[in-house]
Amino acid sequence: MPDLVIPLICVLILVSVALGAHTLAELLLSARDRRRRVNRRLTMLASGQAPEQVYAALVREPISAGTGAFWRAWRPRLSAALAQAGLRITPEQTITLVGAGAAVLWVISLVLASSAPGSDIVAGGLLSLVGSLLLSGGGVWLWIGACRRRRLARLEAQFPVALDIIGRALRAGHPVISAVHLAAEELPDPTGSELGLVVDETSYGMDFREALAHFARRTGSSDAHFFAVSVSIQSETGGNLAEILEGLSAVMRGRATLAQRVKALSSEGRASALLMSVLPIGLLAVQLLIHPAAYAAKVADPIFWPVAGVAAVLYVTGWVAVRRIINFRY
Known part of the structure; x- marks a missing residue:
């Protein structure tokens, strides 16, 4: 098993760098186009595109028939969030960005885990994968939310x-x-x-x-x-x-x-609510990423999963309560 770690890490590095470079290039190009435009629709019309093509590019996003039921249900929501944020990337590119970021973080975690003596590569790799997905997905979610709030x-x-x-x-x-x-x-x-x-x-x-x-x-x-x-x-x-x-x-x-x-x-209360909401997940993800052995040794304990479930329920309850406290309607 240890002989396969180095080739696996090399393959993951290659794939993650390729995906990350492709997605980053598209983001930079779209950001440059946005800076050059004052009114995107008028610019597209002035370039010679037909009004039907402009409308289809800005509004319509057909879903391929081969996608699953879960993706057909969630893709419109993600597409609406991207449109409200003013980001000219598709939901598929967003998932690719999350996967590329998670792959880069996972590779770094595997390198650190392979250098630690006596560590369980399989269990640590699985837990670090969870942490990588949490950090990458949470970062992209916060970025889309910030862009949406600015555009709104x-x-x-x-x-x-x-x-x-x-x-x-x-x-x-x-x-x-x-x-x-x-x-x-x-x-x-x-x-x-x-x-x-x-x-x-x-x-x-x-x-x-x-x-x-x-x-x-x-x-x-x-x-x-x-x-x-x-x-x-x-x-x-x-x-x-x-x-x-x-x-x-x-x-x-x-x-x-x-x-x-x-x-x-309410700025102080909102800042405290943001810190209380993000900090537990962020610390858990970082801990899983840099030191997965701390949890790998406790997963087999019978009391681990009940305690983890209770902690998750308490976290969600607290998050909902804090959101209701700071969500002012006027």
């Missing part, structure tokens, strides 16, 4: 301006679709491209209210939901849409001001 903050900062543009266009006599199209051309990403997709969907025959509902679900913004509901109610009951949007814009600016005050007052 930009969208909600730009959206009152978009409502002002739409309201002025309505007062000037433009129809609603033309007003939304004007805002889509005037505003940068992410609001400009998202409103442009609403115009595209309406042009392809979708009802305007349904296109706004898709816009709200696609962005995950509460302000977008308010906008979609306001337009839907106005289309059924009538009224001055320009005045409704003016009032909605004032409400959004007030909510943004309140949100900044709440974040400032």
